[in-house]
Amino acid sequence: MPPPYLSSATFLLLLLYSGHLAVSLTEPTFPSFPGCDxxxxxxxxxxxxxPFTGGDRPDHCGPPEFRxxxxxxxxPELISEPVTYRVLEANLTAKTLVLARSDLWNNPCPTTFLNSTLDSNYFDAGGVENVDLTIFFGCSSSLMPIQLQHRFFCDVGGVDLTDSYFLIGNVPIEPILKMIHCFKGVRTPLLRxxxxxxxxxxxxLAEALTMGFQVTYSNPFDEKCLECGRLQGQCGFNVATSQPxxxxxxxxxxxPGNSRKGPVTIILSTLGSILVVCGVALGIFVCKQRRKRRNRKEASSLKTESYTQSNFSSSIPSYPSPTTKDFTNCYYFGAxxxxxxxxELATDNFNDSRELGDGGYGTVYxxxxxxxxxxxxxxxxxxxxKRVHQFMNEIEILTKLQHKNLVKLYGCTSKRSRELLLVYEYVPNGTVGDHLHGKLSNSNSNMFPWSVRLNxxxxxAEALAYLHESDIIxxxxxxNNILxxxxxxxxxxxxxxSRLFPNNVTHVSTAPQGTPGYVDPEYYQCYQLTDKSDVFSFGVVLIELISSLQAVDTNRxxxxxxxxxxxxxxxxxxMxxxxxxxxxxxxxxxVVRRMVTLxxxxxxxCLQPEADMRPTMKEVVEILRGIQNDEMNAQKPEVVDFVVECGLFKDHNTQPPSPEYGVTNKLVNGSLPNSSDG
Known part of the structure; x- marks a missing residue:
């Protein structure tokens, strides 16, 4: 008897269809898929x-991405449009390949300039075995701290690419192209x-490009291949249907146990199909009953919730009530x-009018x-x-710190939230960059005097010294990061x-990261991050405070x-x-002249190219306090010529100045005022 919610006609049609389907299934016609053994x-x-195919092996023996x-x-070559890769090694057990770009094979001067492209659904080149190699072609400036052995020459299709360079690590292509006026930039992974x-x-460089990089490959159809193995079959791919x-x-x-012919099999298949249809019908009936009970229960809950929210809203009339669970007592890393x-409610749905700034990692509202x-x-x-890692890193660091000159972290969303959000105290007066050369620079000449800049x-400096004492760089x-x-x-x-610094080490090795114009040149060259890397960046900030100029400006x-x-x-x-x-x-x-000079x-x-020649942030704080307190005015300045021996700024005539050197009277284009000038 058909279930009560199916008409007799509908039920009969289902039975006839199932019987016809069973007969059809017992007499199938299968296309042939030979040659995959x-x-x-x-x-x-x-x-x-x-999943690999190729040569005489038919296309149906694996997905097209592995041909x-x-x-x-x-x-052999693997094509991932528009780049072709040579397969140097293949490890089917570890599911890894070593690839090298065919267009850069023993040739760092390509005719077309393409970044590496691999489908992330199938190939992952982001492992620790690799590091990024970025090649800059046709550069007209030598301002970047690039070692001479990183320079090479190209002449491609009549385009003079003399003074081309390569850098190893995570470097920003577009800013460097503008900074050193390069024709093109190309990025590819390389074995570390x-x-x-x-x-x-x-x-x-040509030899290195022939040694390639390692990728891990994965096939989204592997789970279905496991089922195929239980049938003692060979996994393949139907190109016509794009299915395994x-x-x-x-x-x-x-x-096993199925046959393509026989009246007994047909009868048994028909009966089985009838049972399947009845089972489906019974399942539909049970689901409908459960849905009715759930709807009644939810309707009852909504009435109770509506009453509760109404009372809550009336007790706090100035704010709308939250629509989700209150997490006030939930903490993550102490935040x-x-x-x-x-x-979303606090920022008016992240309204553009609420935007405070837009940085390299996110927008602030x-x-x-x-x-x-x-x-x-x-x-x-x-x-x-990568973003989750930076998110957790910032939370872990800020929750450990308490200093009057560090921004306070109020909290965050869960790392499983639909978006990663960090909540800080609101600092209302913009950034130092805004006041020096940004949106507030034209209206605050009287509000941003030297005394404010020195403070x-x-x-x-005090905030950075505190970080370094806490083993944080x-x-x-x-x-733009000083509010x-x-x-x-x-x-x-x-x-x-930021980086938590391990105890009892002088540096950590890491790919250079940061903002162009502020990054320590020794960090670029040696991949060694130290607290002196912050000192170099702070030196750039000091020059900005003196000059009101941007750290990098291609219009200069x-x-x-x-x-x-x-x-x-x-x-x-x-000068x-x-x-x-x-x-x-x-x-x-x-007085201002004397302090600015110091x-x-x-x-x-701070801007010395070698880290050992720079002061520590603790020493920087002491010197700046001394300048502010006018303690250095009593010392008569000595005449010293400033030189830097190596790296970004070179003068090989004399030795670098000692930490105790004074100020040259030539430095300020005239005689240095004495204490009576104040």
Whole structure:
């Protein structure tokens, strides 16, 4: 008897259809899929099997993403449009390949300039075995701290690419192209061991490019292949349907016990189909009954919830009630966990009018929490593994720190939230960069005098010294990460790139990260991050405070694009007056002139290319406090010529200055004022 909710006609049609289906299933016609048994060779790679195809092996033996082009006794090639890769090694057990780009094979001067492209659904080149290699072609400036052995020459299709360079590590392509005026930039992975040999000039660039990089491959159809193995079949791929298939004896596998012919089988199949239909009908009936009970229960719950929310709203009339569970007592690394909906409400659905800034890792919005607190909500751009790591890194570091000049972290969303959000105290007066050369620079000449700038330098230095004492390197010190409150007090922010420093070590090895114009040149060259890397970046900040110029500006003269290079050049050539912002009173106020000169001297020391020649942040704090307290005015300055021996700024005539050197009277284009000038 048919179930009560199916009509007799419908039920009869189902039975007839099932009987017809059963008969059809017992007499199928299968296309043939021969030639996928065993292993095969392609070029000089042997013992290949599924998911790979190629050569004489038919297309249906594996997905098209794994089809190889085979040439006798040569490396097979894998095409991932528009780039072709040579397969140097294949490990089917570990599921790894070593690939090298065919267009760069023993040739660092390609005719077309393409970044590596591999389908991330099938291939992952982001393992620890690899490091990025970035090649810059046709550069017209030598401002970047690139070693001479990283330079090479090309002439491609009549295009003169003389003065091309390569860098190893995670470097930003577009800013460098603009900074050193390069024609093109190309990025490709490289085995880390090969990169180390290349960096030490044990290999040429052309040789390194033939050694390739390692990728891990995966096939989204592997789970279905396991089922195929239980049927003792061979996994394959139907190109016509773009679906995996299981091949047994050159045709699609049939589960054991099935036969293609026989009236008994037909009857049994028909009865089985009838039972299946009845089972489906019974399942539909049960599901409908459960849905009715659930709907009644939810309707009852909604009435109760509506009453509760109504009472809550009436008790707090100035704020709308939250629509999700209250996580006030939930903490992560010691930071309060907010719901996404709560922060969405606080920022008016992340309204563009609430945007405070837009950085390399996310956009920051002004918000107001239900408890009345004003906050800055950082919304990370992507919710991928790298962003989750930076998200957790910033939380872990900030929850351990308590300093008046570090921004406070109020909380975050869960790392499983639909978006990664960080909640900070709101610092209302913009960044130092805004006041020096940004959106607030034209209206605050009277509000940003030298006394304020010097105090900003001192408080920033104190915050960085505190971080270093806590074994933390900030790694992205710049004026856009120094916030100011209404009284121009400093709050150092943005710890996404910061690094917890292990105990009892002098440095950690890591690919260079940071903002162009602020990154330590020794860090670029040696991949050794130390607390002195922050000191170099702080030196750039000091030159910005003196000059009100940006760290990198491609609109300046070619030799002055990089402010660190420009600053050292002006100081070395006794032209400090050409560097200083005229609005701070350098020419008219003797006290300001003296203090600016001493800060320029300190900035010069911080910008030394060798880390050992730079002061520590603790020493920087003491020097700046001394300048502010006018303690150095009693010492008569000695005449010393500033020089830097190596790296970015070179002068081989004399030895570098000692930490005790004074200030040259030539430095300020005239006689140095004495204490009576104040």
């Amino acid at each position: 065993g292993t095969f060779s392609c070029g000089n790679i042997h013992n290949l099997s599924y 190889l082009t085979c040439t006798t006794n040569e490396y 061991t090969v990169a180390d040999d290349l960096n030490q000039s044990m290999l040429t 298939i299981c091949i047994c004896n050159s045709s699609i596998c049939i589960p 309060q966990v907010f719901t996404y909906e709560e922060l 002004h918000g107001k929490l239900l408890d009345g607190r004003e906050v800055a909500v950082k919304r990370l751009y992507e919710n991928n593994f 900003i330098a001192i408080e920033t 900030h790694r992205d010190v710049k004026t 100011l409150d209404k009284t121009f007090k400093v709050k150092v922010a943005d710890f996404g790139l 003269d070619r030799l002055d694009i990089n402010l660190a290079a420009m600053g050292v050049n002006k100081i070395q050539n006794h 400090l007056g050409e560097l200083v912002d005229e609005r701070i009173g350098f020419e008219s106020d003797g 800060v320029a001297e300190l900035g010069f020391r």
